[in-house]
Amino acid sequence: MSILTLFIIIPVLTIIGILFSKSHMQVKWVAVVGMGLQLLSAITLILLYLAERRAGNMAEVLFVQDNVWYETLNIHFFLGVDGVSVAMIGLTALVVFAGIFASWDIVDLPREFFTSLILLASGVFGFFISLDLFTMFLFYELAVIPMYLLIGIWGSGPRHYSAMKLTLMLMGGSAFILLGIIGIYFNSAPGGGQLTFDLIKISKLSIPLNVQLFLFPFLFIGFGVLGALFPFHTWSPDGHASAPTAVSMLHAGVLMKLGGYGCYRVAVFLLPQAAHQLGWIFLILATIGVIYGALGAVWQKDLKYINAYSSVSHCALVLFAILMFNQTAMNGAIMQMISHGIMTALFFALIGMIYGRTHTRFINEMGGLMKVMPFLGVAYVIAGLASLGLPGFSGFVAEMTIFVGSFQNVDTFHRVATIIAASSIVVTAVYVLRVVGTLLLGKIKNEDYETITDAKWYDKISVVALIFGITLIGMAPLWLSDMITGGLGPIMHKLLAASPGLN
Amino acid sequence: MLIMRHELLLIVITVILLIVEIFLPNTQKHKIILPAILLMAGVTILGFFPGTPGVLFGGMYQSTQLSMMLKNILNIGVLIIFIQSADWLKQEQNKEKISEFFLLMLSTLIGMNYMISSGDFLMFYIGLELATIPAAALAAYERMKEKSAEAGVKLIFTSALSSGILLYGLSMIYGTTGTMYFADVAPLITGAPLQVLAFIFFFAGMAFKISLVPFHLWTADVYEGAPVNVASFLSVISKGAAVFIFTIILYTVFFKIAVMWSELLYGITILTITVGNLFAMRQQNLKRFLAFSSIAQAGFILLGIIGQSQVGMTTVIYFALVYIFSNLGAFGVVGIISNRTGKENINDYDGLYRTNPNLSLVMMLALFSLAGIPPLAGFFGKFFLFTAAAKQGYYILVLIALINTIISLYYYLLVIKAMLLNSSDRPIEKFKSDTYTRIGLLMCVAGMVIIGFASSIYEMVFNLSFGLY
Numbered sequence: 001m002s003i004l005t006l007f008i009i010i011p012v013l014t015i016i017g018i019l020f021s022k023s024h025m026q027v028k029w030v031a032v033v034g035m036g037l038q039l040l041s042a043i044t045l046i047l048l049y050l051a052e053r054r055a056g057n058m059a060e061v062l063f064v065q066d067n068v069w070y071e072t073l074n075i076h077f078f079l080g081v082d083g084v085s086v087a088m089i090g091l092t093a094l095v096v097f098a099g100i101f102a103s104w105d106i107v108d109l110p111r112e113f114f115t116s117l118i119l120l121a122s123g124v125f126g127f128f129i130s131l132d133l134f135t136m137f138l139f140y141e142l143a144v145i146p147m148y149l150l151i152g153i154w155g156s157g158p159r160h161y162s163a164m165k166l167t168l169m170l171m172g173g174s175a176f177i178l179l180g181i182i183g184i185y186f187n188s189a190p191g192g193g194q195l196t197f198d199l200i201k202i203s204k205l206s207i208p209l210n211v212q213l214f215l216f217p218f219l220f221i222g223f224g225v226l227g228a229l230f231p232f233h234t235w236s237p238d239g240h241a242s243a244p245t246a247v248s249m250l251h252a253g254v255l256m257k258l259g260g261y262g263c264y265r266v267a268v269f270l271l272p273q274a275a276h277q278l279g280w281i282f283l284i285l286a287t288i289g290v291i292y293g294a295l296g297a298v299w300q301k302d303l304k305y306i307n308a309y310s311s312v313s314h315c316a317l318v319l320f321a322i323l324m325f326n327q328t329a330m331n332g333a334i335m336q337m338i339s340h341g342i343m344t345a346l347f348f349a350l351i352g353m354i355y356g357r358t359h360t361r362f363i364n365e366m367g368g369l370m371k372v373m374p375f376l377g378v379a380y381v382i383a384g385l386a387s388l389g390l391p392g393f394s395g396f397v398a399e400m401t402i403f404v405g406s407f408q409n410v411d412t413f414h415r416v417a418t419i420i421a422a423s424s425i426v427v428t429a430v431y432v433l434r435v436v437g438t439l440l441l442g443k444i445k446n447e448d449y450e451t452i453t454d455a456k457w458y459d460k461i462s463v464v465a466l467i468f469g470i471t472l473i474g475m476a477p478l479w480l481s482d483m484i485t486g487g488l489g490p491i492m493h494k495l496l497a498a499s500p501g502l503n
Numbered sequence: 504m505l506i507m508r509h510e511l512l513l514i515v516i517t518v519i520l521l522i523v524e525i526f527l528p529n530t531q532k533h534k535i536i537l538p539a540i541l542l543m544a545g546v547t548i549l550g551f552f553p554g555t556p557g558v559l560f561g562g563m564y565q566s567t568q569l570s571m572m573l574k575n576i577l578n579i580g581v582l583i584i585f586i587q588s589a590d591w592l593k594q595e596q597n598k599e600k601i602s603e604f605f606l607l608m609l610s611t612l613i614g615m616n617y618m619i620s621s622g623d624f625l626m627f628y629i630g631l632e633l634a635t636i637p638a639a640a641l642a643a644y645e646r647m648k649e650k651s652a653e654a655g656v657k658l659i660f661t662s663a664l665s666s667g668i669l670l671y672g673l674s675m676i677y678g679t680t681g682t683m684y685f686a687d688v689a690p691l692i693t694g695a696p697l698q699v700l701a702f703i704f705f706f707a708g709m710a711f712k713i714s715l716v717p718f719h720l721w722t723a724d725v726y727e728g729a730p731v732n733v734a735s736f737l738s739v740i741s742k743g744a745a746v747f748i749f750t751i752i753l754y755t756v757f758f759k760i761a762v763m764w765s766e767l768l769y770g771i772t773i774l775t776i777t778v779g780n781l782f783a784m785r786q787q788n789l790k791r792f793l794a795f796s797s798i799a800q801a802g803f804i805l806l807g808i809i810g811q812s813q814v815g816m817t818t819v820i821y822f823a824l825v826y827i828f829s830n831l832g833a834f835g836v837v838g839i840i841s842n843r844t845g846k847e848n849i850n851d852y853d854g855l856y857r858t859n860p861n862l863s864l865v866m867m868l869a870l871f872s873l874a875g876i877p878p879l880a881g882f883f884g885k886f887f888l889f890t891a892a893a894k895q896g897y898y899i900l901v902l903i904a905l906i907n908t909i910i911s912l913y914y915y916l917l918v919i920k921a922m923l924l925n926s927s928d929r930p931i932e933k934f935k936s937d938t939y940t941r942i943g944l945l946m947c948v949a950g951m952v953i954i955g956f957a958s959s960i961y962e963m964v965f966n967l968s969f970g971l972y
Contacts, residue, residue: 070958072814072965073890134886138877145876148916152924160924164916171912175905178886182893182901214898 002065003048004079004129006041007089010034011122015115024110028100031114035097035121042093049086050479053486060200060490061131069135074196078132083487084334087480088128088261091338094469095253095345096121101462102349103246105356106154113154116146117246124254128261133181133197140177140262143255144170144226147239147247155242162235162242169235173225177262180219184270187211202270203494212274219267220275220282227259228315229282230289237296240308245352248304252311253345257337260318264333268322269491272498276325280413283323287417289316294427298434303351303361306431307344310387313424314340320421321402324414325495327488329405332398334484339386339394339473346383346466350376353459354439357452363435368444373454377440379463384432386470389425394473399425401481506557506566509550509574510616516542517609524602532601533593539605540585540939547578558622562684565622569967573619573747573820580740580827581612583946587835588732589939591842596647604644607637608736615744619751624673624683627748631669631712635662638741642729654728658737661711661721669708675701685756692759702757702764712745715771715805716778719798723782726794731841734790735834738797743823746801750808750819758971761811765895768809773903775802780910784917787848789837792914793830796873799911800826803888806904810891813970818891820964822884825872828950829881832869835947836862839940844931849918853927859934863922865944870915872951875908880954887961 014034021027045063052062061080069075081089099117106113123143130136144167152163181197187207188196196202207215225232236256240248268275293313300306314336321333353376354369355361370377386393389400406418444450455463473480505511520539527534556567585605592601614633621627639662643655677683679698680691692698710718726734757764779799786792804826807819839862840855841847856863872881885908889901954960 070961072817072962073887075958137886138882141877141882145871148919149923152920160920163924164913164920167916168909168913172906172909175902175909178889179893179898179902179905182890183898185890186893 002063002079003041003045004063004065004081007038007125007129008122010038010041011118011125014118015122018111018114018118021111027110027114028104031100031118034118035093035100038121038125039093039097042090045081046086046090046483049081049083050483053083053483074194075134076132076198077135078198079129080131080200081129083483083485084261084264085128085487087334087338087484087487088257089125091257091341092121092124092128092254094465095249095341098345098349098462098465099246099249101458102249102352103244104456104458106244108154113150116150117250120146120150120250120255124250124258127258131199133184133199133202133266136199136266137174137177137181140258141171141174143258144174147251147255150247151239151243154244154247156244157242158238159242162238166235166239169232170226173222173232176218176222176225177266180215180222180266183211183215183218199265199270203490206273207271209273212271213277216267216271216274216278219271220263220278223259223262223267224282224319225259226256227263227319228256228289228293228312229259229319230285230292230312230316233289233293233312233316236312237305237308240311240348241302241304245348248348248352249345252308252348253341256311256315257341260315260322260333260337263319264322264330264491268325269494272495275323275495276498279323279325283320283414283417286316286320286323287421289313290320290421290424291427294424294431297431298427301362301364303354303363303435303439304348306363306435307347307351310428310431311340311344313428314344317399317402317421317424320417321405324406324409325499326405326408327485327492328408329402330488330492331481331484332401332403332405334488335394335401335473335477335481336398338480339398339470342466342469342473343383343386343393343395346379346463346470347387349459349462349466350380350383353455354380358446358449363438366439366445366449367442368440369449370440371444372449372452375455375460376463379467380440381436382467382470384436386474388429388432392471392474394470394477397474397477397481506555506559507564508554509571509578510613510620512546512549513609513613513616516546517606517613520602520605520609524606527602529599532598535602535605536589536592536939539602540582540589543578543582543585547575547582550575550578560626562686563623563626564617564620566620569751569969570620572964572967573744574616576820576824576827577612577615577740577744580743580831581608581736583827583831583835583943584608584732584736584740586939586946587735587831587838587943590839590937591730591732594842596645600644604641607641610637611635611641611741615740618744618748621748622685624676624685624688627752628666628670628673632666634741634744635666635712638662638733638737641733641736642725644730644733648728650728651730652728654725657721657728658725665708665711665718668704668711672701672704672706672708675704685752689756689758692757694760694763699760699763702760703767706764706767709745709749710771713742713749713801714798715801716775716798719775719779722798723786723791723794727788727790731790731834731838734794735831735838738793738834739827739830742797742801743827746804746819746823750816753808754811754816754969754971761971765809765811768805769897769900772802772805772809772900775799775805776904776907780907780914784910784914787850789847789849789852789918792849792918793833793837796911796914797830799907800830800873802907803885803904806888806892806897806900809897809900810895811971812891812894813965813968814887814894815891816968816970817961817965818884818887820968821961822888824960824964825880825884825951825954828947828954829869829872829879832865832944832947832951833873835940835944836866836869839936840931843934843936846931849921851931852918852921853925854930855922857926858930858932862936862944865948866922867919868948868951870918874912874915876912878952878955880951883955883961
């Protein structure tokens with residue numbers, strides 16, 4: 001049994017523990033212990049992975065566990081990780097851990113809340129460690145469905161509408177993915193023989209070009225819906241604005257990464273020739289998304305909407321970088337996923353905490369909050385600076401890598417796209433600084449705010465854990481970058497072989 | 504040794520129950536519930552003992568490993584319905600006719616068993632009629648209610664009509680081949696125009712039973728009028744049995760004209776799924792809602808049949824098994840709430856989770872399983888059905904079906920929304936359901952959770968199934 005099994009067993013045990021808990025307090029502590037253990041196993045996994053690689057183990061995936069599940073259909077319960085998935089698991093564990101503390105105030109049905117939250121998390125963990133397309137898809141849907149209850153029951157605003165819209169759009173995406181997966185399955189044995197869902201095996205063979213061209217749009221759009229690909233991003237602002245704090249954190253921080261990761265791991269990795277031929281269409285869409293999201297954020301007045309649009313922009317940048325098809329940009333894409341995951345989780349956590357104290361999310365109604373809650377104020381400034389890509393924080397490392405990588409493509413089309421996308425940094429600076437200015441600085445606009453208190457201990461744990469993540473990556477990015485580069489080897493090799501030689 | 508074991512066992516317990524019922528005074532009729540359930544449980548368990556395949560009556564009746572498994576599946580379903588009905592049967596208005604419920608249901612089950620084991624169209628037809636006529640009596644069970652009586656009449660009329668059409672088709676088959684035995688008919692099917700017409704009539708007759716669009720019009724009215732437990736019987740057991748024998752006959756008798764019937768099924772599948780889904784969205788009454796949802800589910804089953812392969816038949820049977828547990832779970836909850844409060848509309852379920860959390864959870868699991876959400880069994884069932892259809896290259900069909908799963912998710916979520924998200928001034932009051940209902944629902948939940956993970960069930964079905972090639 002490999003260490004990866006823990007990432008499924010711990011959530012299941014935690015859920016069972018929560019169901020048998022007597023009081024609200026006990027529910028929360030069981031969740032904390034469970035997800036704390038999960039975070040510890042994630043850190044252990046990172047260390048073990050680095051040690052293995054340093055010891056010279058160059059296998060494509062490590063910690064493999066392969067059990068046959070449905071024999072006649074050749075479905076396996078196949079777990080394994082490479083550098084990219086290890087990094088994503090670390091991100092997920094951190095965000096989920098912080099999310100538990102950020103939802104410490106939940107009063108209504110806490111048992112159900114934490115069960116759904118951890119169910120969602122287990123879906124995400126399962127997705128990242130699966131190497132079998134069937135189980136991957138299973139975990140993908142498992143991660144999406146609890147969202148409906150989480151937003152619908154504990155959300156705010158037009159929560160019923162947002163929850164339904166989000167669920168149906170994401171499940172629509174998953175319908176596309178399902179078709180793509182089945183299509184790949186039936187083309188996984190070109191020379192006859194046993195069909196397979198095994199991602200590694202499929203990546204070793206080449207699927208006929210016409211099949212690739214048919215399946216690629218389904219898979220890329222399917223995952224792209226979750227990755228906020230323009231124009232399929234519309235669920236995201238509504239969903240985030242209505243969701244409770246921890247759910248926004250998990251959703252923007254982790255769940256949207258499933259989309260980017262799926263595009264990278266399934267669509268581009270398995271169908272590289274089609275990716276080369278059709279990539280330009282999606283590159284245009286991604287570029288539009290980057291700019292559109294950033295401009296959208298400038299227009300918004302509601303803190304959550306600002307951050308949701310900013311997420312659309314940042315996630316589109318991930319897809320943008322993936323579609324550049326070169327090592328540096330791809331590396332930047334993964335870095336951006338992790339950086340944005342932690343950063344946006346921090347943003348949503350802070351917004352939730354601020355809202356809990358001021359009972360408004362409109363920036364015009366607030367002001368001078370730095371005076372009454374210095375801790376949250378400083379944390380917000382840090383998150384903002386990370387978001388606009390200040391050196392020293394993770395955002396800088398990621399965006400720098402992406403744009404350097406993108407600019408390596410010498411043709412005009414890619415250059416123009418890169419220039420347009422890079423200009424979003426300026427727009428980001430506009431909305432981040434504007435929010436920080438009106439929200440935190442200046443005079444206190446409402447005298448009720450004089451009496452509000454700063455962060456509680458559980459708020460602090462959540463915030464500090466996330467800030468630690470941002471600065472760690474910002475200050476010492478090399479280990480992460482190396483780890484990711486190691487994982488990118490096979491896909492780059494495949495993309496290069498499939499390259500038509502034009503660019 | 505006993506080739507006709509399943510049928511004989513059922514006949515024996517029917518006779519036992521008849522005798523017991525004679526000696527029960529009118530005020531004591533409810534005492535038959537427990538023995539009936541126990542006897543049915545006994546039969547279900549005995550059915551699982553390995554039996555010997557064989558042929559009786561010169562090939563009219565044939566028992567195979569496959570047919571035994573199908574009968575076991577139906578037995579489980581009927582057992583769950585018996586258990587779920589106990590609470591309803593104990594009610595005042597039913598107390599004089601409790602035994603009739605069991606006797607009628609057992610007769611239909613016997614009919615279905617003969618139908619599944621038939622090796623000849625005559626036996627098939629006799630089984631079909633035996634399965635249909637008591638079902639109509641069951642639909643009219645609450646005869647003092649106008650709607651129930653209406654349901655019974657509607658069911659018997661449509662059944663009679665569809666049987667007539669089917670019989671006409673069978674007569675043409677006899678006319679062109681000179682025999683009624685499946686094995687003898689099969690090689691003589693050449694696709695001659697009269698045979699095609701015969702097939703269409705046969706198909707139409709079966710489509711009535713499975714309630715495929717455009718032969719579905721009776722379904723919603725009958726389900727709405729019939730008692731909930733009878734509606735669940737019609738939607739699960741009756742439909743399941745018809746699907747089983749339909750698949751077997753398509754694969755064993757009409758395989759030579761597979762090209763023709765797969766085109767026909769292609770169109771019917773799209774129609775059935777889409778129409779079922781679109782109508783389900785508009786329903787307020789949960790029985791009508793489940794009726795249209797079950798029409799759509801039947802359309803999904805066709806995806807497996809159209810697969811024409813061993814995988815195709817496997818997925819059909821596997822999905823039917825999953826569907827039995829999921830749909831019985833949903834009907835079970837609707838049934839108990841209808842008995843206790845008389846409420847059957849989706850609006851009435853507002854805020855149900857706050858007052859009856861366990862029932863809402865079962866309902867939620869059942870609906871998620873019907874919608875095909877992992878890790879429940881419905882997900883596996885649907886996934887495999889899509890695989891079976893895609894294996895034949897029907898990617899467009901799969902895509903249409905997939906879009907329909909999203910539509911179906913929408914209306915299943917509407918019920919979940921009512922139960923968990925909405926709040927109400929006058930929610931359904933908290934009540935304690937009886938032990939029978941709890942056991943019945945627990946069996947459904949266990950089925951929904953376990954069947955997906957236990958791949959051995961799928962493998963077992965696979966080993967017994969067969970395809971065209």
